[in-house]
Amino acid sequence: MTQPLFFLWNRPVVLLTLATLFWGGNAVAGRFAVGHISPFLLTHLRWFILSVILLLFFRRRLTEAKELFCAGWKSFVIGGAALGAFNMFFYIAAHHTTAINLGILQGSIPIIVIAGSYIFFKERIRSLQFWGILIGLTGVVVLASGGQWERFVGIDLNIGDLYMLIGCVLFAGYTLGLRKRPDGDEIIGLMLFSITAQIVTFSGLAYELSTETLFWPSIEGWWVVFFVTVFPSFLAHLFYIRAVQLIGVGISGLFTNLVPIFASLLAITILSEQFGFFHAASLVLVVSGLWLAQRPMAKKNHRDNPSSSKGMT
Numbered sequence: 001m002t003q004p005l006f007f008l009w010n011r012p013v014v015l016l017t018l019a020t021l022f023w024g025g026n027a028v029a030g031r032f033a034v035g036h037i038s039p040f041l042l043t044h045l046r047w048f049i050l051s052v053i054l055l056l057f058f059r060r061r062l063t064e065a066k067e068l069f070c071a072g073w074k075s076f077v078i079g080g081a082a083l084g085a086f087n088m089f090f091y092i093a094a095h096h097t098t099a100i101n102l103g104i105l106q107g108s109i110p111i112i113v114i115a116g117s118y119i120f121f122k123e124r125i126r127s128l129q130f131w132g133i134l135i136g137l138t139g140v141v142v143l144a145s146g147g148q149w150e151r152f153v154g155i156d157l158n159i160g161d162l163y164m165l166i167g168c169v170l171f172a173g174y175t176l177g178l179r180k181r182p183d184g185d186e187i188i189g190l191m192l193f194s195i196t197a198q199i200v201t202f203s204g205l206a207y208e209l210s211t212e213t214l215f216w217p218s219i220e221g222w223w224v225v226f227f228v229t230v231f232p233s234f235l236a237h238l239f240y241i242r243a244v245q246l247i248g249v250g251i252s253g254l255f256t257n258l259v260p261i262f263a264s265l266l267a268i269t270i271l272s273e274q275f276g277f278f279h280a281a282s283l284v285l286v287v288s289g290l291w292l293a294q295r296p297m298a299k300k301n302h303r304d305n306p307s308s309s310k311g312m313t
Contacts, residue, residue, distance in 0.1 A: 037218070105140060
């Protein structure tokens, strides 16, 4: 490993900053893709190409992958389906809402996961987590209603934001399902999830074909495919997993606070999107809620297992 790569590989803060930057950039890429590639085709190509990349990189570990899949095939099938469905809702939402909204709403996923842990696994919610969930969900309401209470009361919400919220719930369900996944290498697990996701997303292709809404990417569309496959899908996960190995999942998880911030900054810089007062209020509420909700988890995980390798996939 060359000196610059060795330096990067052993700097968890740098790795986590890059990972969250790439995930934030996914919101901008999804919005930029509008008009350059149909959303379900983009979803399928993302997972198909990632599957090919991982199979090429780890072809000597196919026996290990087969054993891991057989040990927990239900988790990989359901999890892959949830991942594929999340991305389909994500990219269709990009046709109806801004990249800023996509990024801020994406920041609500860990909050939904904590609430889901209480509902389905009866995990105790601490006082800070309760207030974090309440504050974070308030931020989601502010964003989805455009800061106008009458729109929320009248259920006059942005359809794109609703699509994104459905996607966030699906991704939270996938995250909760990881509890049932057998122990194994995280990268091999990502490969199995990506293979399942690209199979599941054929349903989106079938829909676009039947409705004659499928169109092949333009030059710009292919650049979007390249970006979302290499950076948010591959490198971000690789960097996150390495950071978790270095400093543990608890502290690493706190860096997800940066995703909505990076998404907003990139959307303003690259897409020239307008950042309104309700965006600022929502961003502060969601990030603050996420920070409060994850504080008890970060302290507990770092104390109990500071070198845990369990990360996001």
